[in-house]
Amino acid sequence: MMNSRFFVPLSCVIIFSALVGIGFIIPQWAMFLATMALAKGLVALGIVILMRAGLVSFGQGLYFCIGAYVSGLMANWTGITDIILLSILGILVSVILATVCAKLLSGYRGIFFAMLTLSLSMILYGALSKMSMIGGTDGLNVSAPTFLGFAPEGRALGFSLYFYTCLVSVIAGGFIRVYFNSERGLTALAIRDNELRVEYLGSSVKSAISAGYIMAAAVGGLGGVIAGLAIGHVDPEYAYWTTSGEFVFVAILSGFFSITAVFASSIVLEIVRSFSNLYFPNTWQLVLGVFLLIVILLLPNGLGSLFNKLRRRGDSE
Amino acid sequence: MDLLAVILVDGLIYGAWLFIVSVGLTLTFGVLNILNMAHGGLYAIGAYTTATAVGIYFANGGDAFPLGSYAVMVFAALLVAVVLGPLLERGLLRHFYDRDHVVIVLVTYGIFLILEDVMKLIWGVTPLFVSEPYSLLGNVEMGPLFYVTYDFLVIGVAIVAGLIVWYVLNRTRQGKVVLAVIHDREMSRTMGVNVNKVFMVSFMAGVFLAALGGALTAPMISVSPGISVNVIILAFAVVIIGGLGSIEGAAIGALFVGIARAASVHMLPAAELFIIYLVMAAVLVFRPEGLFPKTEARKI
Amino acid sequence: MSTPEPPGGNPDDIVLQAKNLNKAFGAVTAAKDVNVAVPRGAVWSLIGSNGAGKTTFVNMVTGYLRPDSGTILFNDKNITGMEPRKITRLGISRSFQIPQLCAELTALDNMLVSLGSANEQASFFRSAHSADSVASATEMLERFRIVDYRHRTMAELPAGVRKLLDIAMAITGDPQVLLLDEPTSGVAAEEKYPLMDLVMEALEGANVTVMFVEHDMDIVARYSQRVLAFYDGQIIANDTPDHVMQDESVRRFVTGGAAATAGGASC
Missing domain, CATH: 3.40.50.300 (P-loop containing nucleotide triphosphate hydrolases)
Incomplete structure (x- = not known):
C-alpha cells in the first residue's frame, strides 16, 4: 500500500497536470464546457459531503447562486474583478450564511432536511426575482475576471478560467479527500449508519452535520463564483430548485466513495446535455430521467463504487 | 368589503386549490411511504388530458349540454390514474421499496423529468386553452368584487374530496385495511392482507387526486410546459407543513398557505413568490415534523 | 487509593x-x-x-x-x-439490547468510530486509519476475541460477535x-x-x-x-x-x- 500521507497530494498534482495538458489541445467550446462541469462539480461535491452523513440537500443552488451574485455585484459595486478575491468573498458569504442556516438545519433529517434546504434556496430565488435594483428575474451581467492583475481576453481568458478552475477544484478535492479519510470523516459515515450510536459514543451529530453543511456551502459558493464569471451572467434561476436538482443528480451519479467520480459525473452530465441540446432539444429531461433511474437501479452506490471496485481488484493482485 | 374579508375569501379559494393538488401527495406518502416528486407531472398530465378531452367534447356537440364537460374532466383524471398508476407503481416504484427514503424521492424525480418531456412529445409546446368550464357558471357578486363561481366549485370539490378520503380511510372496511398497512406493513402481510394490492390502489388514488387537481386547474390557466414544476413544490410545502401522511394536516396546511399567500398578495406583493417557503420554514422551526406528525415507536 | x-x-x-x-x-x-x-x-x-x-x-x-x-x-x-x-x-456508557452498530462499516471501523468519538479533539485532518488508531482498535477487538472479524460488516457478524462489539464500543471511552x-x-x-x-x-x-x-x-x-x-x-x-x-x-x-x-x- 502506498504511503497515504503522500497519496493525496501526489494524485492532486497528477490530475491537475493532466487537466491542464488536456486544456492545451481541446477546442474553446470544450474548455468552457469543462470549466462549467468542474464548477458545478464543486457544488455537487458539497452534496456528496452531506450524503456521507446520510443527508441530501435539495437546495445547494442557494450557494451556487450566492457565489455567482457575489462575483457579479462585486464588480458592479466595488470594481473588484480579481478572481481570487472574488472566490474568497463568495466562499466567505456562503460560509457565513451556512453557519446561520446550519443552526436550523442540523436538527432535521431525511426528507425534512431536503425540503428545508430546498425552501431556503427558493426563498432566495423569490427574493432575487423581486429585487429590480439588481436585475430582478433578468439578473445581471458579470464582468470578465482578472487574474492577479492579468486581464486576458478571448481564448486566453477561457484558458485562464479553465486553468484556475482546475486548480481550485483539485485543491478543494484534495482537502475534502483528507477530510473524508479523517476521524471526523469516518464519524460522518457512522452517522449515516446509526446516528443514535454516534451520539451515545459522545460525538455531537448536530455539529458534525453543521460542519458538513458549512463545507458544502463553501464549495457551492466557489462553484457559483466560477460559473458566474464563466457565463458572464447571473440570474435567480441559479437558486431555482431544478438547478439544485441537477447537482443532486451529479451526486447520485457519482456516489460518495470517490471525489474524482463527482467531477467525472459532472463532466458526463455536461457532455450529455450538450449533445442532447444539439440533437434532441426537446428530450433533454427525458434522457436525464432515464439516466437517473438506470444509475439508481444498476449502480446504487454511484460511479464511484465502480472506481472503488476496480481499485480493490488492483489491490488484490 | 374590507381587506380582511377579501384576504379570507382569496385565501380560502387558493387554499382549496392547494388542498386538491396536495392531498394525493400526502395520501401516497401515508400509505406507501413515498414522497412522490412525479406528483407535479401527474397533475400536469391531468391538465393536458382534460384540455384535450374537453376540447373534443365541445368539438363534438358538447355545446348542447355544456355541464357535461365537468364529467369529462373527472373522467380524464380517472383515465390518467388507471393508465399511469399501475404502470408507475407496479412497473417502477416497487423495485425500490427496500431502498432509502431519499432514494425513492430521486426515483420519482427521475419519473418527473421523464414525464415532462413525454408531455412535450405528446402535446407539443404551444399552450392549450379550455376556458369553457371556467366561465360556464357565471360570476358571484360579493360587495364591490366579482368572483368567478367556478372558484367556489373548487372549494366544494376540495371539501368533498377531503371528506371522501377521510371517510374511506376511517369508516370503511377497505380503509381499515389500508390503515393497518400504514401502521405495520409486515404484520398486515402476515395477517393475510394483500399489501401489494393496497399499494397499487392507494397509489392510483394518489394519481387520481393529482390528475383531478390538474383537471380542475386546466380551465383556469393556459396549459403549457412548466406548470408541473411549481405545483410540485407548492404541494410539498403544504404536506410538510401539515405533517407528512396526514390528511387533516394537508387541509390545515393548505388553508395556512392559502391565507398567507392571499395576505401577501394584498399587503406585501414582493413576498408573494416565497411566502409559502417562509411559512414552511417557520412551521418547521416550531414543529419539526409538521403540524400532525406520524408517531414513531421507541428505537431502543 | x-x-x-x-x-x-x-x-x-x-x-x-x-x-x-x-x-x-x-x-x-x-x-x-x-x-x-x-x-x-x-x-x-x-x-x-x-x-x-x-x-x-x-x-x-x-x-x-x-x-x-x-x-x-x-x-x-x-x-x-x-x-x-x-x-x-x-x-456513563451503555450498550444496547439490540446491538447498535454502524451496519455498513466493518467491525474495525466501528471500533475506530468509537475511538475517534472518545477523543474530544477528533480531527478533520488526521487519518482515521492512522497506524496508532488502528493498533488500539485492533487491541480492543483482541481483548474481546473478535479480532478475526475486523474486516467484516455487521451483516456478516454472528449475533454473539455483534453483542461483544457493541459492548466493546461502549467501553472504549473508559x-x-x-x-x-x-x-x-x-x-x-x-x-x-x-x-x-x-x-x-x-x-x-x-x-x-x-x-x-x-x-x-x-x-x-x-x-x-x-x-x-x-x-x-x-x-x-x-x-x-x-x-x-x-x-x-x-x-x-x-x-x-x-x-x-x-x-x-x-x-
Whole structure:
C-alpha cells in the first residue's frame, strides 16, 4: 500500500497536470464546457459531503447562486474583478450564511432536511426575482475576471478560467479527500449508519452535520463564483430548485466513495446535455430521467463504487 | 368589503386549490411511504388530458349540454390514474421499496423529468386553452368584487374530496385495511392482507387526486410546459407543513398557505413568490415534523 | 487509593444516584418512585419481566428519556435530562439490547468510530486509519476475541460477535459507569458465560461500575453482587442475589416458581 500521507497530494498534482495538458489541445467550446462541469462539480461535491452523513440537500443552488451574485455585484459595486478575491468573498458569504442556516438545519433529517434546504434556496430565488435594483428575474451581467492583475481576453481568458478552475477544484478535492479519510470523516459515515450510536459514543451529530453543511456551502459558493464569471451572467434561476436538482443528480451519479467520480459525473452530465441540446432539444429531461433511474437501479452506490471496485481488484493482485 | 374579508375569501379559494393538488401527495406518502416528486407531472398530465378531452367534447356537440364537460374532466383524471398508476407503481416504484427514503424521492424525480418531456412529445409546446368550464357558471357578486363561481366549485370539490378520503380511510372496511398497512406493513402481510394490492390502489388514488387537481386547474390557466414544476413544490410545502401522511394536516396546511399567500398578495406583493417557503420554514422551526406528525415507536 | 475496593463497591463512594424517578407513557407507568444509590466499582444487575421498567431506567440514566420527575446524580452532579452525548462524555456508557452498530462499516471501523468519538479533539485532518488508531482498535477487538472479524460488516457478524462489539464500543471511552442492556439476549445458551467472562475480564482493574439488565437468573447470581428487581416501574427488591431470589414478591412477580428453583439450585 502506498504511503497515504503522500497519496493525496501526489494524485492532486497528477490530475491537475493532466487537466491542464488536456486544456492545451481541446477546442474553446470544450474548455468552457469543462470549466462549467468542474464548477458545478464543486457544488455537487458539497452534496456528496452531506450524503456521507446520510443527508441530501435539495437546495445547494442557494450557494451556487450566492457565489455567482457575489462575483457579479462585486464588480458592479466595488470594481473588484480579481478572481481570487472574488472566490474568497463568495466562499466567505456562503460560509457565513451556512453557519446561520446550519443552526436550523442540523436538527432535521431525511426528507425534512431536503425540503428545508430546498425552501431556503427558493426563498432566495423569490427574493432575487423581486429585487429590480439588481436585475430582478433578468439578473445581471458579470464582468470578465482578472487574474492577479492579468486581464486576458478571448481564448486566453477561457484558458485562464479553465486553468484556475482546475486548480481550485483539485485543491478543494484534495482537502475534502483528507477530510473524508479523517476521524471526523469516518464519524460522518457512522452517522449515516446509526446516528443514535454516534451520539451515545459522545460525538455531537448536530455539529458534525453543521460542519458538513458549512463545507458544502463553501464549495457551492466557489462553484457559483466560477460559473458566474464563466457565463458572464447571473440570474435567480441559479437558486431555482431544478438547478439544485441537477447537482443532486451529479451526486447520485457519482456516489460518495470517490471525489474524482463527482467531477467525472459532472463532466458526463455536461457532455450529455450538450449533445442532447444539439440533437434532441426537446428530450433533454427525458434522457436525464432515464439516466437517473438506470444509475439508481444498476449502480446504487454511484460511479464511484465502480472506481472503488476496480481499485480493490488492483489491490488484490 | 374590507381587506380582511377579501384576504379570507382569496385565501380560502387558493387554499382549496392547494388542498386538491396536495392531498394525493400526502395520501401516497401515508400509505406507501413515498414522497412522490412525479406528483407535479401527474397533475400536469391531468391538465393536458382534460384540455384535450374537453376540447373534443365541445368539438363534438358538447355545446348542447355544456355541464357535461365537468364529467369529462373527472373522467380524464380517472383515465390518467388507471393508465399511469399501475404502470408507475407496479412497473417502477416497487423495485425500490427496500431502498432509502431519499432514494425513492430521486426515483420519482427521475419519473418527473421523464414525464415532462413525454408531455412535450405528446402535446407539443404551444399552450392549450379550455376556458369553457371556467366561465360556464357565471360570476358571484360579493360587495364591490366579482368572483368567478367556478372558484367556489373548487372549494366544494376540495371539501368533498377531503371528506371522501377521510371517510374511506376511517369508516370503511377497505380503509381499515389500508390503515393497518400504514401502521405495520409486515404484520398486515402476515395477517393475510394483500399489501401489494393496497399499494397499487392507494397509489392510483394518489394519481387520481393529482390528475383531478390538474383537471380542475386546466380551465383556469393556459396549459403549457412548466406548470408541473411549481405545483410540485407548492404541494410539498403544504404536506410538510401539515405533517407528512396526514390528511387533516394537508387541509390545515393548505388553508395556512392559502391565507398567507392571499395576505401577501394584498399587503406585501414582493413576498408573494416565497411566502409559502417562509411559512414552511417557520412551521418547521416550531414543529419539526409538521403540524400532525406520524408517531414513531421507541428505537431502543 | 492503593487499598482494593471491597466487593460490591465502596458504600461511602456513591457514583450514581437516582432519586424519586417517575416516568409514565400515557397510562403505563414505566418508573414509579425509583430510588437507587450505586457505589463505585459495584457490579449490579437489573431483573424484572418485560415492561417492568429496567430499560426505562437505563434510558433515563443515559439521557434517552427525560424522567417526569426526580433527579439523577452522577458523582454528585445533576445529569437529569441531559443529552446522551454529554452524559457519555461525563463517563456513563451503555450498550444496547439490540446491538447498535454502524451496519455498513466493518467491525474495525466501528471500533475506530468509537475511538475517534472518545477523543474530544477528533480531527478533520488526521487519518482515521492512522497506524496508532488502528493498533488500539485492533487491541480492543483482541481483548474481546473478535479480532478475526475486523474486516467484516455487521451483516456478516454472528449475533454473539455483534453483542461483544457493541459492548466493546461502549467501553472504549473508559467510562466510570457502564450500563449493559441485556448483554446475553439473543446469544446461544452455551455462549452466555464466555461472553460475560470476556466482558468482566475486559473491565478488570478499571474500577468500572457495571449495571446489567438480565433475564437469566444463573448469570445474575454468578456475576452481580446486588440485584434490583423491577415490577410495574417500581423497585420491589434491592439486595444480594441470594436474598432477592428468596424474596416472596420477587418470586411471585419476577422470577416465577421455576426460575426461583433454578436460582435456588445454584445457591
